[in-house]
Amino acid sequence: MSHGLKELPKEERLYRMRHSAAHIMAEAVLKLFPGAKLGIGPPIETGFYYDFDLPRPLTPEDLPRIEELMRERIASDVPFVHDEISKEEARRLFADQTYKLELIEEIEGDTVSLYRHADFVDLCQGPHVERTGQVPPFKLLSVAGAYWRGDERRPMLQRIYGALFETEEELQEYLHRLEEAQRRDHRRLGRELDLFSFHEEYGPGLVYWHPRGGRVRAIIEDFWRREHFRRGYELVYTPHIGRATLWQTSGHLDFYAENMYSPMDVDGQDYYLKPMNCPFHIQIYKSRVRSYRELPIRLAELGTVYRYERSGVLHGLLRVRGFTQDDAHIFCRPDQVQAEIEGCLDFMLLFFDAFGFREFRVYLATRDAEGKYAGSLEDWQMAESTLRRAVEDRGLPYQVDEGGAVFYGPKIDVKLVDAIGREWQCTTVQFDFNLPERFDMTYVAADGSRQRPYMVHRAMLGSIERFLGVLIEHYAGAFPLWLAPVQAVVIPIADRHLPHAEAVARRLRDADLRVEVDDRQERMQAKIRDAQLQKVPYMLIVGDREVQAGGAAVRLRSGEDLGTLPLDEIVARLVAESRPTVG
Ligand SMILES: [Zn+2]
Numbered sequence: 001m002s003h004g005l006k007e008l009p010k011e012e013r014l015y016r017m018r019h020s021a022a023h024i025m026a027e028a029v030l031k032l033f034p035g036a037k038l039g040i041g042p043p044i045e046t047g048f049y050y051d052f053d054l055p056r057p058l059t060p061e062d063l064p065r066i067e068e069l070m071r072e073r074i075a076s077d078v079p080f081v082h083d084e085i086s087k088e089e090a091r092r093l094f095a096d097q098t099y100k101l102e103l104i105e106e107i108e109g110d111t112v113s114l115y116r117h118a119d120f121v122d123l124c125q126g127p128h129v130e131r132t133g134q135v136p137p138f139k140l141l142s143v144a145g146a147y148w149r150g151d152e153r154r155p156m157l158q159r160i161y162g163a164l165f166e167t168e169e170e171l172q173e174y175l176h177r178l179e180e181a182q183r184r185d186h187r188r189l190g191r192e193l194d195l196f197s198f199h200e201e202y203g204p205g206l207v208y209w210h211p212r213g214g215r216v217r218a219i220i221e222d223f224w225r226r227e228h229f230r231r232g233y234e235l236v237y238t239p240h241i242g243r244a245t246l247w248q249t250s251g252h253l254d255f256y257a258e259n260m261y262s263p264m265d266v267d268g269q270d271y272y273l274k275p276m277n278c279p280f281h282i283q284i285y286k287s288r289v290r291s292y293r294e295l296p297i298r299l300a301e302l303g304t305v306y307r308y309e310r311s312g313v314l315h316g317l318l319r320v321r322g323f324t325q326d327d328a329h330i331f332c333r334p335d336q337v338q339a340e341i342e343g344c345l346d347f348m349l350l351f352f353d354a355f356g357f358r359e360f361r362v363y364l365a366t367r368d369a370e371g372k373y374a375g376s377l378e379d380w381q382m383a384e385s386t387l388r389r390a391v392e393d394r395g396l397p398y399q400v401d402e403g404g405a406v407f408y409g410p411k412i413d414v415k416l417v418d419a420i421g422r423e424w425q426c427t428t429v430q431f432d433f434n435l436p437e438r439f440d441m442t443y444v445a446a447d448g449s450r451q452r453p454y455m456v457h458r459a460m461l462g463s464i465e466r467f468l469g470v471l472i473e474h475y476a477g478a479f480p481l482w483l484a485p486v487q488a489v490v491i492p493i494a495d496r497h498l499p500h501a502e503a504v505a506r507r508l509r510d511a512d513l514r515v516e517v518d519d520r521q522e523r524m525q526a527k528i529r530d531a532q533l534q535k536v537p538y539m540l541i542v543g544d545r546e547v548q549a550g551g552a553a554v555r556l557r558s559g560e561d562l563g564t565l566p567l568d569e570i571v572a573r574l575v576a577e578s579r580p581t582v583g
C-alpha cells in the first residue's frame with residue numbers, strides 16, 4: 001500500500017477498517033460453520049455487515065463467540081494481501097461458494113481481484129488496512145434476515161451487523177445512542193402503551209389504531225382542522241377510489257403506476273385506490289366556473305391514500321402501505337403566490353412549535369437542467385425564487401438540492417430533527433405546473449379572459465401515521481399533557497375511597513380532561529408503578545385524608561410529589577397545561 005493509514009482522511013480510514021472487519025468476521029463465521037456460504041460484506045455508515053447462508057439460525061449467544069475469534073485474528077496482526085487471478089482460477093477457488101460464483105460471472109474482463117489475510121480469501125476490490133491489528137474497537141450488534149441481492153425471490157441470508165469506530169469512546173457513544181433509539185422505538189412503545197398494532201397475516205403495512213392511539217390521533221386532527229379553518233382553508237372529503245380515466249388524465253397511470261395497486265373491476269370499468277388526493281381536489285375546483293375574486297382557494301383533506309411499498313422496506317408507522325396525508329391544494333393567481341407560500345411556512349412553524357420540535361432542516365429542490373419539465377422556464381424561475389425568498393425572509397437556513405425537483409415543479413422539503421438528532425421528512429410545499437394543464441383548469445380574470453391558476457400541493461405533517469411514529473419516539477412515549485391519551489389516573493387507596501375517586505374523575509371529565517379510575521384490586525404502589533409505565537402525566541391518589549379534605553394527592557410521572565391539593569386547583573392546573581403551547 002502506497003501510503004500509511006494515518007495519512008488518509010478519517011472517512012477513508014474508517015471505510016478500510018470497517019471493510020477489513022467484515023472480512024475478519026467472515027473468517028470467524030467460516031471457522032464456526034465450515035459449510036457456511038458467503039454473500040457480501042461491505043462497510044456501512046456506522047460499521048459493517050456480512051451476509052451468510054448458514055445451516056441454522058444464529059442466536060444472540062453466537063455473537064460473542066464470533067467476536068472472540070475476530071479479536072484473536074486482530075491480535076495476531078497478519079497482513080491483508082491483494083491478489084489477482086483469472087476467472088477460471090477464481091471459479092476453482094470458490095467452487096463451493098455459490099453466491100461468490102454468481103458474482104464472479106458478473107465481473108467484466110478476465111481478472112478477478114482478491115484480498116487475503118491468513119487463510120481467508122474473499123472476492124474483493126479493496127481497499128483494506130495493511131494489517132489486521134489496525135482494526136479498532138468494534139461490537140457485533142444483531143442478526144437480521146436479508147434476501148440475497150435484496151431480491152425477495154432469492155434465498156434469505158443471515159446478516160450480521162457490527163459497529164466500528166476509531167476509538168472506544170466513539171464506539172461507546174454510538175452504542176449509547178443506539179440504546180436510546182431502541183428505548184424510544186415507536187413499535188415497542190406502540191405495543192406497551194396500547195396505541196396501535198399491525199396484523200401481518202391480514203396485510204403488512206396496514207395500521208390498526210387502538211383506543212389510546214386513536215385518542216392521540218383525534219387530538220392532533222382536531223388541532224389540525226381548527227388551525228386550518230383559522231387560516232382560510234376549507235375542509236373537503238373525497239372518494240377512496242376513482243375510475244381509470246381520472247388517473248389517465250392526471251398522468252398517474254403513466255408516471256406513478258408502480259406505486260398504485262392493481263385495479264378492481266366495477267361494472268366492467270377499472271377503478272383504482274387513490275395514491276393521492278390531488279385529482280379529486282381538482283374536480284372540486286372545476287365543479288363550477290371560478291372567478292379571480294374567489295382565489296386563493298385552499299382545499300384541505302385528511303386524505304387516506306394507499307401506495308405500494310415493497311414489504312422489505314415497511315417499518316412500523318414510518319413506512320406503511322396505507323396512510324393519511326394532511327393534504328391541501330392551493331389554487332391561486334400569480335400575484336398571490338408569494339403570500340401563499342409564506343403562509344405555508346408560517347403554518348409549518350406553528351406546528352413544529354406546538355409539537356415541541358425545535359430543530360429542522362429545509363431543502364429546496366430546483367429544476368433538473370438536463371431533464372424534461374412541465375410548464376415554462378419563467379414559471380419555474382418565478383416558483384424557485386418565491387420559495388427561496390419565503391425561506392430567506394424567515395431566516396431559515398436551507399440547502400439547495402440542485403436539479404432535485406420532480407418534472408412538474410420545484411419544492412421545499414422540511415425534515416424534523418428529533419430529540420436524539422435523527423431527521424424525518426415532514427413538511428412539503430410543492431409547485432405543480434403539470435396537473436392544471438392536464439385538467440385544463442382555469443379562472444376568469446378581471447379582463448374576462450381565461451387564465452390558468454397556480455397550483456401548490458402542501459402537507460404540513462406529511463403522513464399522520466409517520467408523524468405519530470416520530471412523535472412517539474421524540475417524546476419516548478411520554479406525551480405532553482395536551483397530547484396524552486390519558487392525562488390523569490385516579491388511584492383509590494382502598495375500596496372505601498372509590499366513590500370519592502369517581503367524583504374526582506367526574507370533575508375532571510366535566511372539564512374535558514381525559515381521566516381514568518384505577519379500581520383494580522391492586523396495591524397502591526403497584527397502581528402508581530403501572531401508571532408511570534403507561535407514562536400517564538398525573539396520578540391523583542385518594543385516601544381517608546383526601547376524602548376528608550375534598551382533594552387528591554398529586555404525583556407526576558417523573559416521580560415528583562406535589563402533596564394534597566384541592567380539586568379546584570387540580571382542575572385549573574390541568575386545564576391550563578392541556579393547551580398546546582404555540583407562539
Ligand atoms: Zn472485501
Ligand SMILES: [Zn+2]
Pocket residue numbers: 276277278329457458
Ligand atoms: Zn397533491
